[in-house]
Each structure stands twice: as C-alpha cells, then as structure tokens.
Amino acid sequence: MATSIKELVEKVQLSPDKIQSVKWDTPINCKSEGVYIISMSDTAESKITMEEFPISIDILKNWIKKLDYFTLDGEETKDANKIKNRLAEFWLPDESILYIGKxxxxxxxxxxxxxxxxxxxxxxxxxxxxxxxxxxxxxxxNLEKLHVFYIPCNNSTEIEKRMIDTFGKSVSESTKERLSEKGPILPFANLKDGNNVKKKHEIGHMKLN
Structure with missing residues (x-):
C-alpha cells in the first residue's frame, strides 16, 4: 500500500502542519532549508498510484538523440524500447511518491x-x-499533473536520508521482492540513496559531457 506524504513526514518526526505544496513547474517562494517530495498525489493525505509505467517514448527518443546514444549493460544503444523496458523495471506501481530531495x-x-x-x-x-x-x-x-510538496526543516541532508530509507522500508512486500537485487529500494526518480548507493539500472551515458 502506498505511503502518503503525511505518513512519511510523520515517520521522520517532522510536523505535517508544515507541509506545503504546489503543482509541477510552479515557483516556490521559500528560502528556507528543507526537503521536497514530488508525487502523483494532489494532497498530503491522498495516495494516487498508477499500474502502467506512464513514460513518453517521444521524450525518451529525443533524449537518446540529444546524446547520440545511451549505454545499456555496457553496450551502446539507440533502441528506445530497450531503454524503456529497463526503466519500467524500476517503476513502483503501488506508490505515489516519485522523488525525495533535499x-x-x-x-x-x-x-x-x-x-x-x-x-x-x-x-x-x-x-x-x-x-x-x-x-x-x-x-x-503525466508530468504536468504532478505536485511538489515541501517542508522547511534543519539538517535537510539527514532528513532526506531518513525519508528515503523510510520509504524503502514501507513499500509492499511484492515490490521489495521484485527490486531486491536492483540496489536500494527508492522512489522511481531517485537514482541513489542518502548513502550514495546507486540503483543497479545499468543505463549509462545519460548526460552531456
């Protein structure tokens, strides 16, 4: 069962009363230190999930074209479907939280x-x-439908680490079993945990030099 924003915030001993949110791509007028969470849910209490991986194959193709190629398991490839299938292995169909950041x-x-x-x-x-x-x-x-939740706090690096660890421990047993050999269990868009341990996705050359 999905973990809500409120539940996650409470588990790391932050006050849910401090949670604020905006729709994706909306500026946030907050200069304080803190953490932020990107989610498919529109409130801190709701749990909106999506069974099918909602990838835009056109965006993926343009990304590959921009870099000329990706690598997959150490081999160069321009095959968007192969990359899509690998990315889909890390989609969490029973979770609404997609990214946790500091x-x-x-x-x-x-x-x-x-x-x-x-x-x-x-x-x-x-x-x-x-x-x-x-x-x-x-x-x-569904990028434009996402929401960004944020919580001002001190020690944002430590809070982010605790949030990511707590998220991984809270996912369903079926998700844990499926991802157990793929590195730390993280929200879909997080590629490493608070200890800098990376997902074992084996997709490379994803950024310009």
Missing amino acids: APLRNNGKGGIGNRVKEYYNTAIGERSPHAGGHWIKLLE
Missing part, C-alpha cells in the same frame, strides 16, 4: 527550497546542471 542552504546565498526546486524544473533532460537528479521524472507523460 534543499540545503549554500554559502553563495542561492540555497533553500525555492531555489533548489527551480533548478530541478529548469534543468533540461540530458543536461548535467544545475540539477540533473530528476531526469527520469521528466520522461513521464
């Missing part, structure tokens, strides 16, 4: 939730910066 403060004054989420929005697929962590989510056909 937004620490920075010495240059450009940190905080609003700035980090803006970087997430503005990084074109295949680009390395300013925030390449969310490329997988930008493959989804």
